[in-house]
Amino acid sequence: MLFASIILLASCHENLEDRAAREVKEYTEKKCPAAIDEFTIIDSITFDKATKTVHSYFSLRSKADSMGILNDGNARPALIDELKRNTNNRIYKDAGFNFAYTYYSASRKGKVLYETKLTTKDYE
Numbered sequence: 001m002l003f004a005s006i007i008l009l010a011s012c013h014e015n016l017e018d019r020a021a022r023e024v025k026e027y028t029e030k031k032c033p034a035a036i037d038e039f040t041i042i043d044s045i046t047f048d049k050a051t052k053t054v055h056s057y058f059s060l061r062s063k064a065d066s067m068g069i070l071n072d073g074n075a076r077p078a079l080i081d082e083l084k085r086n087t088n089n090r091i092y093k094d095a096g097f098n099f100a101y102t103y104y105s106a107s108r109k110g111k112v113l114y115e116t117k118l119t120t121k122d123y124e
Helices: 002-012 016-031 075-085 090-094
Strands: 040-048 053-060 098-105 112-118
Touching: 016 040, 016 090, 075 098, 075 112
Parallel strands: 053 098
Antiparallel strands: 040 053, 098 112
């Protein structure tokens, strides 16, 4: 009981921006890189406190990389839909955070295939 109280008190002192920074760092260290599907790898996630932006970085491989299937006409609406449906980010969405996504080519290291930033105007 005492241990739970200490944890509760400690967590009360962490503001939401600090929590986001900690959580994305822990996620990246423990789970990245990781395959999302046969074409997509999540490389890392960062958080920018100044802009309140959670930024996810991905690599695309195989057909998704070579065909250049990402463009603003299909990727952005899909990302908006996913963000709206995703309840894991609810606390951050409620606080008005931004969400950025960058997709790199797995075969052409460093080549950005697509990037976008979503704001409250996009996902509310």
